[in-house]
Amino acid sequence: MSSGSPTSPTSPTSPTNVPPAFRLNQMIMSLWVPQVVHAAAELGxxxxxxxxxLPSGDVAARLGTHPDATERLLRALVTLELLVARGERFELTEMGRFLETSSPLSKRAWSRLMGGPGVWQAWGRxxxxxxxxxxxxxxxxDAAASSGTEHFDELGRDPAAAAVFHQAMVELTRGVAPGIVGAIDLRGARRVIDVGGGYGALLCAVLEAHPDVEGAVFDLEHARRGALELFASRGVAARASFVAGSCFDTAPPAADVYLLKSVIHDWDDARSLQILGKCREAMAGGARLLVVxxxxxxxxGNATLEWVLTFSDINMLVNTGGRERTEAEYRALLDAxxxxxxxVRETPSFFRVFEAART
Known part of the structure; x- marks a missing residue:
């Protein structure tokens, strides 16, 4: 998250008139930034x-935190331009409001996930x-990982961590979903399966845009409750369902269209081929697979895209064993x-939709 300041340690680039040693020092110290944001998100x-x-003392009283330490955290948030100090009171900025739970553009769960112990400790390795x-x-x-237990299975043993993870994925999907839905062709489709869709944020957007379509999320059991709650809150519960299963072991239910958003990049080629193979197994007649x-x-050329995907690629290496791929690599994987x-359909965001059929 950028503070908006051109010399912020959170910015991908810095002006050339800043001494190189200082710029490097900013990069080294930038590890402090996500933990300050994470603490604010975790505490609420x-x-x-x-x-x-509110004054810092009132904030501390409502959070149940140490008064002096709370004020120091709030002043750090001012430096990051998430808060502004007005006398003895602290007020949210426009960017700071993205950490509100109820914000339609909330990034609170995403911050809790990225700064939480699982991701943070993994990056330390x-x-x-x-x-x-x-x-x-x-x-x-790690004994569990070495024995073949998938990292997403681990969430089933930690409901609190699972809720943070799935809500973070809702936050990431919510903003790009309308553009994705606008780019895909659902002519003739009556049923859509969101494979590995978590709480089903993308499926909800599809069903909202296509009142004659029904669908289901196909994912692990720990996503069921949140998915059903999201279906109800979005008004699509009558046309949406949840089917528990592993996309490595079981073919998803029958459908006209299968969605795979932000799933394949989590895995290496061998595991990706297992997922694609199960989807292919389920596809009958003119069924289509949309890899997003x-x-x-x-x-x-595009500095923002390069920054996001370069570091996302390292995040995949560290946390899931997956990778970001070029268009040619996605085509080769689907062909295999x-x-x-x-x-291959463009969207208003960085995402593209690879529309595939059985050969």
Whole structure:
């Protein structure tokens, strides 16, 4: 998250007139920034300040936190331009409101996920991941990972962590879903399956845009409750359902269209082919598979896209063992799975939709 300041350590670039040693020092110290944001998100600072500015003592009293430490955190949030100090009171900025739970553009769960112990500790093993080429849990000899337990299965044993993860995925999908739905062709489709869709944020957007379509999320059991709640809150519960299953072991239910958004990049080629193979197994007649991913750029030019996907690629290496891929690599993967790419559709965001059918 950028503070808007051109010399902020959270910015991908810095002006050339800043001494290189200082710029490097900013990069080194930038590890402090996500933890300050994470603490604010975890504690619910923005929710406390949602109705108006408060003195730090009142914030601490409502959060049940140490008064002096709370004021120091709030002043750090001022430096990041998430808050503004007005005398003794602290007030949310426009950007700070994105940490409110109820904001339609909330990033609170995403911050809780990225700054939480699972992701944070995994990134601390990046050196081992680069040495071994394996995700952090495998590089560290994690017994569960070594025995073949998938990292998403682990969420089933920690409902609180599962809720944060799935809500973070809702937050990431919510903003891009309208553009994705606008780019896909659902002519003739009556049933859509959102494979690995979590709470089903993309499926909800599809059903809202297509009143004659019904659908289901196909994912692990720990996503069921949140998905059903989201269906109800979005007014699509009558046309949406949840089917529990692993896309490695079981073919998803019958449908006309299968969605795979931000799933394939989580996995290496071998595991990706397993998922695609199960989808292909389910596809009958004229069924289509829509793989939704942001292809990695093959040439320099879009600094924001390069920054996002370069670091997302490292995040995949560390946390899931997956990777970001170029358009050519996605095409090759689909071809290897016995799927023919008939179209690649642009969206207003970085995402593209690879529309494929059985060969």
């Amino acid at each position: 600072v923005a929710d406390v300040l949602a109705d108006g500015p 990046l050196t081992d991941c680069v040495r071994t080429g394996r995700m952090a849990a495998l590089s560290a000899g 991913e942001p292809p990695a750029p093959t040439a320099r 799975a016995g799927l023919r790419v008939d179209a």
